[in-house]
Amino acid sequence: MSQTTPAALTRVGHGDMFTDHMISSIWTGPDGWRPAELVPLAPIPTHPGTLGVHYAQVIFEGLKAHRQEDGSIAVFRPWENARRFQRSARRLAMPELPTEMFVDAIERLVAADESWLPVGDDELSLYIRPVMYGSEPNLMLRPSEEYRFLVLAFLAGGFFGDLPAPLSVWVSRTHSRAMPGGTGDVKCAANYGPSFMAQQEAAAAGCQQVMWLDSAERRWVEEMGGMNLFLVRGEGPRAELVTPKLTGTLLPGVTRDSLLALAARMGYRTRQERISIDQLRAGCESGVVTEMFACGTAAVVTPIGILRDAKGEWTVGDGQAGPTTMALRDRLVDVQHGRSPDPDGWLHPVRLPGTVR
Numbered sequence: 001m002s003q004t005t006p007a008a009l010t011r012v013g014h015g016d017m018f019t020d021h022m023i024s025s026i027w028t029g030p031d032g033w034r035p036a037e038l039v040p041l042a043p044i045p046t047h048p049g050t051l052g053v054h055y056a057q058v059i060f061e062g063l064k065a066h067r068q069e070d071g072s073i074a075v076f077r078p079w080e081n082a083r084r085f086q087r088s089a090r091r092l093a094m095p096e097l098p099t100e101m102f103v104d105a106i107e108r109l110v111a112a113d114e115s116w117l118p119v120g121d122d123e124l125s126l127y128i129r130p131v132m133y134g135s136e137p138n139l140m141l142r143p144s145e146e147y148r149f150l151v152l153a154f155l156a157g158g159f160f161g162d163l164p165a166p167l168s169v170w171v172s173r174t175h176s177r178a179m180p181g182g183t184g185d186v187k188c189a190a191n192y193g194p195s196f197m198a199q200q201e202a203a204a205a206g207c208q209q210v211m212w213l214d215s216a217e218r219r220w221v222e223e224m225g226g227m228n229l230f231l232v233r234g235e236g237p238r239a240e241l242v243t244p245k246l247t248g249t250l251l252p253g254v255t256r257d258s259l260l261a262l263a264a265r266m267g268y269r270t271r272q273e274r275i276s277i278d279q280l281r282a283g284c285e286s287g288v289v290t291e292m293f294a295c296g297t298a299a300v301v302t303p304i305g306i307l308r309d310a311k312g313e314w315t316v317g318d319g320q321a322g323p324t325t326m327a328l329r330d331r332l333v334d335v336q337h338g339r340s341p342d343p344d345g346w347l348h349p350v351r352l353p354g355t356v357r
Contacts, residue, residue, distance in 0.1 A: 166305025291322030
């Protein structure tokens with residue numbers, strides 16, 4: 001049963017209100033993947049010499065389940081997350097998890113813990129975290145010969161608060177998130193810990209997020225913290241939606257891909273191109289760039305109002321959430337909650353206890 005109360009729901013943040021269960025499975029070379037088990041959420045004993053802990057052989061995903069208008073629950077695009085999980089596994093020399101096993105694990109967990117998600121609150125969702133790590137107790141410098149796959153979930157509110165104010169963003173010119181030939185285009189744990197120093201630098205400069213530039217020239221805009229980003233050129237129905245081109249050093253986000261498809265259906269022009277930081281600043285100062293926003297599973301669509309670096313700061317548009325940004329956010333949320341058409345089959349309905357499908 002849900003442990004949430006009306007008072008607790010007023011304090012929902014991101015990442016600490018875990019649900020009651022988890023999914024667990026083990027892989028070994030001789031046997032492959034064992035059948036996944038639904039078990040109570042509990043600490044897992046870990047050997048001090050666990051290979052994945054020492055050598056960062058850890059991958060994960062993030063996706064959400066949302067209440068629908070009729071009270072049912074659907075997971076947003078789990079098959080795409082399953083395929084990205086496989087790409088991450090290949091990059092880190094880990095066994096691939098079958099897509100059907102990935103999606104079934106998510107469905108079982110959501111069905112077990114669906115009572116955590118109240119009806120009628122668009123700002124709350126179940127954030128689902130699949131993770132796989134090398135679990136063999138061995139410190140030889142090689143891929144693990146045993147892996148554990150887990151799926152856990154937590155009740156999530158807005159990552160930056162409900163309908164957040166525009167973000168202020170620090171442009172990092174000293175730290176890099178990824179390099180060509182590295183792991184920037186997969187979702188592995190080793191991408192995230194090293195980013196915390198730059199995030200602290202951003203906070204010290206009075207900013208909420210950090211923007212990454214490429215590691216070779218420190219010229220090209222890539223992504224923001226753990227989020228993709230978009231800018232808007234122009235206004236109204238002729239507005240053009242632009243996002244940095246995938247170059248192998250930034251993550252191909254599921255929300256990013258969804259917004260490109262939705263924007264095209266809404267009549268906006270879309271582009272994927274390399275964007276230099278100088279070009280971005282000039283576009284903001286001239287008024288060509290009218291809006292910017294971050295996007296991701298956690299961030300959904302969050303407007304950006306100010307960009308800042310060691311040389312000064314500049315404002316995006318009027319510094320407020322723009323109409324194109326909010327129109328895209330509304331359309332995405334409506335699709336996720338089943339209020340708008342879903343022609344691509346992005347919603348995966350979950351069979352809840354006591355229902356027939």
